Amino acid sequence: MTSTFQDKVLQEDALSTEDYQFLCSIVYKQSRINLGDKKKSFLSSRLLGRRNSLHIDSWKSYCQFLKSTAVETEIDILIDLIATNHTSFFRENQQLKRVEEEIIPTLVDIDRNRLKELKLWSAACSSGEEPYSLAITVSEFFRKNQNLKTNWSVYASDISQKALKIAEKAIYNETKLNLPDPELLERYFSRGLKSYTGKCRIKKSIKDKVRLKRINLFQPIYPLPHKYHIILCRNTLIYFDRKSQELLVSKLYNQLDPGGYLVVGYSDSLALIKHQFKSIGGGFFQKAEAES
Template sequence: MALDFGISPAAYDYISEVVYKNSRIYLGATKQQLVSSRLAHRPKAVGVKSFDQYCDYLHTHKNSDEIEVLVDLIATNHTYFFREQPHFDALAAQLLPGLLRHVPAVRNGLRCWSAAASSGEEAFSLAISLSEFNRGQRRIDWHIYGTDISRRVLASARTAIYAAAKVKLPDAGLMARYFQKGSGPYEGQCRIKAALSSNVTFIQANLFQAAYPVPQPQHIIFCRNVLIYFDPPSQAQLIKRLYDALIPGGYLVIGISDSLHGIQHPFDNLGGGIFRRAN
């Protein structure tokens, strides 16, 4: 017997179709509970009484902000500082030295893209890692671009303010070097120092839009724990586009939950979720 999550099969199918069309997020046939939970308040918010009526609303308001709200609520934005730490270790030990050897001009302007930046923790983790790499001598000028489909989480990222209790760093000294602790109304929060955040730009983007709003080619792209939300054809399309967005010799980093298994691609697989575009 099918479980009743308050959403009819027809409504679920229609919402899944709208989400896929506007984001390529593939919900499949078994995410009724997730959809009904995350969208529980949206019918009332747009003035209707059921998910079936909500679908009618979406159909008649195809150019409304509600489509963006819908995708935002369905998208998963789980992140934290230095998530999957080995990738940041590899950045300093492998990726940056490799670029300096094979692409010497990178010293004058490294471009790094956090392609699913969410609320900014990954982009700022990259910024901290690059700044640490440069400590003692200015070896690389760099800029990081963080993109996400959600304007809501990007608005949070641009504040560069985080709950101090949730900022877990691999070295205690990083807090003093790169964060300001809040006081008064900001007690218990911390903000990325301007010297660091000024080198990070956040831009709203859909990974499947016609053209990416970040400078190309990029030297390093982090696109982690994203592929799992797309169907195989979309995964293949995205990987090709990211390959094309990289400089020869540049690196793509995917998440521990992602895989390029079954996807034809020209990357060199360096292991650990790290791929290199051939020279």
């Protein structure tokens, strides 16, 4: 069978195993995202637009470019392009319900009203749907328990600048809000008008509770102001190999207050790694209480 000119161009432009491995190693070194050895076409399709916009005509030259220039920003762009930012409002909502109905009441010690400030961290927040859903959940708890005087805040971070920009705007399609209770729409979102018809903006009362920051979960020291009572790190562990999962889980352990909780997604698992948490089921893991 004779190959067409187009086939020949495609073959010549195919990502070689060597270049693929080089790109995977950069991605891994920077983010610990483990692409494995079967994502060649995924990687080339995600990066082709970027390569073309730089007027670089082959993968070899793109890899050379990454090797030769002061490429911190190019590597950040690369991570942005390959990171899977899939998320949604009230994703795995059973977990948020449990936070509202069981975890927060335990933490704030409802009978004695002792906790002065409840601190939460959405540690791979993507485009904001998770931390805003969490903030709405916490706000609902305190709306229903107005006798409590606890202050609260949500920290939200991700490695992806592109995702954080969307989170910062806090404007989402109304059809994607997926609210467990329709009353939440009026309470926490403003509907857009004219060119924003069909869009909703998170109201200031919630937006101001959520502080966004770019953090790589594997950076040596987290630039965080304090330890947390609840950390959500959902649907993210799955992208890392076992060694990295172990490292990350121990870093998150250290970032929790004694007695605090780590929440992972339903598709994440800590079963195959060593860790110090006590599993309490449903993706919830508790750090040991401080010894008195």
